[in-house]
Amino acid sequence: xxxxKSKRSVRFAGSRVSGALVAxxxxxxxxxxxxxxxxxxxxxSRAAAQDANGGAGTGRETEFVAMTxxxxxxxxxxxxxxxxxxxxxxxxxxxxxxxxxxxxxxxRELARLEAALRAADAKGAPxxxxxxxxxxxxx
Amino acid sequence: MSDSAATRPDAIAPALRERASxxxxxxxxxxxxxVTGALWLVFAVAPVEAxxxxxxxxxxxxxxxxxxxxxxxxVCAVSSxxxxxxxxxxxxxxxxAGAEVGLVFCAIVLVxxxxxxxxxxxxxxxxxPRLTSTLLGGLMFVAYLVLRGLGAGGLAERRFGAALALLGxxxxxxIHYSVQRWRGQHxxxxxxxxxxxxxxxxxxxxxxxxxxxxxxxxxxWARARAxxxxxxxxxxxxxxxxxxxxxxx
Numbered sequence: 001x002x003x004x005k006s007k008r009s010v011r012f013a014g015s016r017v018s019g020a021l022v023a024x025x026x027x028x029x030x031x032x033x034x035x036x037x038x039x040x041x042x043x044x045s046r047a048a049a050q051d052a053n054g055g056a057g058t059g060r061e062t063e064f065v066a067m068t069x070x071x072x073x074x075x076x077x078x079x080x081x082x083x084x085x086x087x088x089x090x091x092x093x094x095x096x097x098x099x100x101x102x103x104x105x106x107x108r109e110l111a112r113l114e115a116a117l118r119a120a121d122a123k124g125a126p127x128x129x130x131x132x133x134x135x136x137x138x139x
Numbered sequence: 140m141s142d143s144a145a146t147r148p149d150a151i152a153p154a155l156r157e158r159a160s161x162x163x164x165x166x167x168x169x170x171x172x173x174v175t176g177a178l179w180l181v182f183a184v185a186p187v188e189a190x191x192x193x194x195x196x197x198x199x200x201x202x203x204x205x206x207x208x209x210x211x212x213x214v215c216a217v218s219s220x221x222x223x224x225x226x227x228x229x230x231x232x233x234x235x236a237g238a239e240v241g242l243v244f245c246a247i248v249l250v251x252x253x254x255x256x257x258x259x260x261x262x263x264x265x266x267x268p269r270l271t272s273t274l275l276g277g278l279m280f281v282a283y284l285v286l287r288g289l290g291a292g293g294l295a296e297r298r299f300g301a302a303l304a305l306l307g308x309x310x311x312x313x314i315h316y317s318v319q320r321w322r323g324q325h326x327x328x329x330x331x332x333x334x335x336x337x338x339x340x341x342x343x344x345x346x347x348x349x350x351x352x353x354x355x356x357x358x359x360w361a362r363a364r365a366x367x368x369x370x371x372x373x374x375x376x377x378x379x380x381x382x383x384x385x386x387x388x
Contacts (some may be wrong), residue, residue, distance in 0.1 A: 018295070018335070025299050030284065032306075035278070039271050060328040061259075064195060066186035066337040077194030077258045084197040084251040089252070090352075095243045099361050106368045113375040116384050 166357050174349035182345035188340075190303050195257040203351035204247040205273075209315070210355045211241025212280065212307045220283050228370050231297060234304060235287060236362035238280045240355060247278040253339035260324075269373040272314040279307060 181199045181317045188195035215237030222230040252270065253263040264270065286296055336344060379385050 004159050021239075021295055021299075032282070035275065039275055044179050055153075056257065061190075064340060065189045066334050066339055067192070069187040077192050080194050080254045080258055081196055084254040085200065087250040087254075088200050088247050091243060091247050095240075100367060101253075103361075104369070106365060109372045110368060110375065113372060113379055116379055117375065117382075120382060120384050124265070137383070138161075 161162060163326045163357075163361070164294070166353065166360070168352040170350065171359050173353050175348065176349040177347040180373035185340045185343040186337065191259055192284065194255060197255040199347045200351075201248060201251040201255060202344070203348045204244045204251065206348065207351045207355040208241050208244035208248055208276075209311055209351075211237045211239075211359065212243060212276065212304075212311055213237070214359060215241060215280070215304045216308045216311075217284070219304035223301050229367065232363045232370060233359070234301065235284075235366050236359050238304060239362055240283065240358045241354065242277060242280045243358070244351075245273065245280070248273060267297050267325050269314060272310065276307065276322075277388050279310060281305065283307075308315055348351075 177199070181196055185196065185199070187193050215234050216232035218230045218237060221227070222234055251274075256265065257263050283300050286303065287294075287300050376385070
């Protein structure tokens with residue numbers, strides 16, 4: 001039996017949009033609004049707490065000064081530094097790899113479609129316009 | 140009018156490929172040279188910082204990554220705004236490229252920042268205004284790409300995506316000014332009332348900035364080009380389907 005789902009649609013920026021999509025977008029918008037509200041209230045309460053403490057945040061760095069003499073560190077930063085630079089290059093390499101795969105797949109698809117269209121043109125297959133007219137005639 | 144309707148799809152592809160194949164290797168070579176130069180300056184020339192030690196060198200790639208993130212998201216927001224007005228496939232391709240490339244640099248910022256923080260603050264993460272707003276921005280553009288990826292390229296999904304991308308502008312401003320507006324832990328070395336960098340540190344920072352500028356331009360261009368080709372392939376497929384050529388597939 002055919003289900004009778006209501007296919008209501010609304011107009012958005014000049015085009016028809018399905019009701020289900022609008023509902024999903026509203027839910028997504030609501031989630032974003034909740035996240036923004038939660039984040040801003042967290043940030044505001046934190047700033048207020050810092051103000052109450054006489055500005056604990058004033059201790060943050062405002063300049064970098066070059067070291068003189070031999071390096072002495074309480075927490076060795078070498079592993080953190082290597083991890084950070086490795087992460088930069090791994091992330092960039094992964095993205096370049098993704099781009100290469102996307103490019104290769106699209107090029108293959110383009111070549112296949114261009115060959116199919118060229119072969120159809122050579123055989124005298126119907127053009128898009130005549131195929132559409134034929135379909136309308138059948139209806 | 141849409142440029143997709145104005146130009147035959149099979150005529151766009153060779154022109155795009157030819158133009159890109161001429162310029163792309165030059166830009167890629169310049170970028171590789173700049174990145175190598177930046178690495179040499181960071182590790183061989185720039186001095187070790189007095190308080191934080193060697194871990195401060197994360198700064199030279201962390202800050203330019205944040206700047207590249209802003210560039211990507213700005214390209215996405217501006218292209219989305221133009222697309223909403225003109226409905227041009229070219230601007231849609233740039234919008235997708237901006238969102239994706241911006242998100243890659245956001246990921247770099249969100250990975251390198253906590254590694255720096257572990258040494259500087261003793262913890263990987265703090266709900267500092269700038270960290271929180273950067274994470275929020277990243278999640279917004281994840282939502283954008285999910286929306287675009289799930290929607291099969293429909294007009295409605297593009298419109299909702301463009302509206303979401305435009306929300307990225309106030310969020311980017313929130314990220315940038317949060318460090319000045321609210322008292323957090325994030326350093327304020329090169330902006331606001333910061334004392335700045337030691338003179339020997341400046342060349343590494345400036346070359347890294349140039350390198351990331353070239354990198355973001357290259358990635359945006361490559362991604363936008365791939366998206367344009369994907370759009371061309373999509374239209375050719377539609378063309379072939381309408382002519383009944385894909386029935387065997």
